[in-house]
Amino acid sequence: MRILLAEDERSLSRAIMALLERNHYSADAVYDGEEALAYLECGNYDALILDLMMPKLDGLSVLRRLREGGNRIPVLILTAKSEVDDKVLGLDTGANDYLTKPFSTPELMARIRAMTRSQTTQVTSRLTFGNITLDQTTFELSSPSSSVRLTNKEFQMMELLMRNPRQRISSERFLERIWGYDSDVELNVVWVYLSYLRKKLAALQANVQIKAFRNAGYALEVSS
Structure with missing residues (x-):
């Protein structure tokens, strides 16, 4: 299972990457929206963890471009924005799930497992x-x-x-x-x-x- 993490806060990104590796996920980290799109275009990923507030291109714009281009990769939005309207907008734009910061690591891993469960049964590992x-x-x-x-x-x-x-x-x-x-x-x-x-x-x-x-x-x- 290969995951792309798009998070511009370097310390948080390193912590999540370490967590993913400990749970036997292969992961790449990027730090802005343009880089995220470039990696998704060139790489073969099973899921995307996406921050909303990123430089160059914000997370919602990344998500919108993915869905408009027909990319159905499972997306978990990870953000400090906790208002209901923000969650609704993210989900309506095409996210599969939405998790606000701060979060517990067990919940993050559970949401990743839930989001990718259908992928693991449909795609060869x-x-x-x-x-x-x-x-x-x-x-x-x-x-x-x-x-x-x-x-x-x-x-x-x-x-x-x-x-x-x-x-x-x-x-x-x-x-x-x-x-x-x-x-x-x-x-x-x-x-x-x-x-x-x-x-x-x-x-x-x-x-x-x-x-x-x-x-x-x-x-x-x-x-x-």
Whole structure:
């Protein structure tokens, strides 16, 4: 299950991201409305947590554009606006649910589960390429010979590779998508996690490999 969080308050965003990761969700964070639309256009997300008061483009405008464009992604509005009229406007614009700040973490997780429940029953939770399968619910990477549970960061990297097979993904893109634009993590952490994944693919006797391309990034390809 992959979630996009659009929240411009950085401290709150980090807290929610940590909460999502602890509950085994894969998530990306953005900090303004234009960035949210760009990510939704390029990425494959199962749900959107959307703040209303954001720079560049407010949350309602983001929601309106999504619905007008035919995007039916489940949307949970998360905002400090608590007036009934604000809730009605958000729901009438196309939100699936509305949660006001401050909120309890159990309630947030319950609302996410409720909002995405129909998605999980209708959409497969597995990605397959070559002889390996990635279960997006359990973080389990498997082959006909064995299986292994990936850590959260390993899972996010493998998911990105498997959603874009044979496409070259730069180290910078891994860093931005998984650790965030404002992260102070150095680029070599990407190489470390790719090394972990290569070892696990070898242990699984996978017929795919993470191939490096000089100055161009990495791609998941079927072994020759």
